[in-house]
Amino acid sequence: MPTAAATSVADVIASRRQDLVELSHQIHAEPELAFAEHRSCAKTQALLIERGFELTTAVAGLDTAFRAVYGSGDLVIGICAEYDALPGIGHACGHNIIAASAVGTALALAEVADELGMTVVLLGTPAEESGGGKALMLDAGAFDDIAATVMLHPGPIDIAAARSLALSEVMVRYTGRESHAAVAPYLGVNAADAVTVAQVAIGLLRQQLAPGQMCHGIVTDGGQAANVIPAHAEMAYTMRATNSESLRELETRMAGCFAAGAVATGCSHEVREPAPGYAELKPDRWLSSVIRAEMLRLGRTPVPEEVEASVPLGSTDMGNVTQVMPGIHPVVGIDAGGASIHQPEFAAAAAGPSADTAVIDGAIMLARTVVALATDAGERDRVLELQHRRAA
Structure with a gap:
């Protein structure tokens, strides 16, 4: 049975559907390249500021990196938002979907942060396509207080425990x-x-x-x-x-x-080497199992667990984060007519109806997964203990 908090976060996201879809479309309409995502960064911050998140800009010395914080609980959860685009083909990796779903997740978790003893941290992470924003922020200490980090990425299919190279x-x-x-x-x-x-x-x-x-x-x-x-x-x-x-x-x-x-x-x-290297993704097994259940609950069809490791994927600086703390980077599928990421057809689809659904589904899945972590005593203790070890 879903907890009251899980139901609550889903309701919050549903109620903000128009705002979140509009955010996705606005970022999509003005693609910006690595380390120069000034308009996209500001758009991503706007709904968080309105909700009362405490904002720190230019994190790690990066003009388009930020931390938006809400709550004061001992369980600190990170949510990564990406918003950079590709030269020539815009948001052919769908980072507008990532940013909007991250904001939806953060807004929903803010409503239950005090109840669940959480601190919600949305990290605006620039330059994933080229430059390694998360790796730079990780090295600068922007993730030091975080016990677990979540985000998602659009693609042609649903993958719960996505890997990367x-x-x-x-x-x-x-x-x-x-x-x-x-x-x-x-x-x-x-x-x-x-x-x-x-x-x-x-x-x-x-x-x-x-x-x-x-x-x-x-x-x-x-x-x-x-x-x-x-x-x-x-x-x-x-x-x-x-x-x-x-x-x-x-x-x-x-x-x-x-x-x-x-x-x-x-x-x-x-x-x-013009940028830090990207480590391979190391998805947390427990969090991955929860996100898989959430995909199935929403009527999605994630690839079977036994073939997840063989699905061809690219690379991401989220891999660096998952190497040092529990985290997940699931892929949420959108209908791109057979196109895959980094193709012009995928860029067009990233502002289409299935992409809008992915923004909402993705936010609900991530928020409910975090609620499950916060309310499972054993798993909560596990990630907190790992964070304390890192901090020692």
Whole structure:
């Protein structure tokens, strides 16, 4: 039987449906990129400020990161809101849905915070697509007082205990020497050729990659004029693996490929990481079981538990959070006509009727899951004990 608090939070979210859907659409209509989500950040804060949440801005030194806090109970629950978009294709990852559902969850939990001895913390986390906002906030202590963290992500299907791949990104810059491509090519040192050699080496490496390892990249600078031997060239590469240990192995092998371009052409090269790496998701088993039950209760059809680990997924900085505290990152399905995330068709669907339903369903599922945690004495004690150990 649902508790009175579980029923209450669902009713609150249903009563705020218009506000939450409008928030989702407003963020969707003005997509903003990593670390520059100023309008989206302000929109996400508005309903929380109205409800009386205490707001701290520019958390971890990030202009578009914030913490909104309500209540004073010993059980501190984090809810992550994302709101950054993708270059060129807007909200093709549906972060507008994430932000709106997070706000709905927070508003609902505020109504029962005192009753359940909770402190509700909504964290505005920028730059998930590129930049690792949560990882930066985690390192800066923004999650230190939190016992468990929840959020959800839209996708083409429902997944209760979603997994993700560990990820790291690098920029590789080659430096050679300019020369006229016809008059004195032998005086030049071709940085673009270094890129070509490195990419050939990476292509050959792919045959020997371990299961779950992958790499993909683009050339961001290949020269400026065809009749000038380019002295500078640059690539951006992303590496992924099923876990952080496997990722480290892949990074070592990729480093050899990058170095091969320099050795073969006589260029120098520099490899830098522009953002923190993303760890793999480690969904909390108990919280995942509750969110699965909530999906089923709402008539959704999450993929069977036995195949969850094999569903192809991307990477998220929420993985870093779940490595250090109990947390979940379920996927809530929307109808995108067969499209998947990071496609223009998914961006269009992220403001459609099924996306609006996902905002409300998602908020209800997360809020009821948190209520279940707060009212289960054993599980409440478990997450509090883990938090106390981290703080010690």
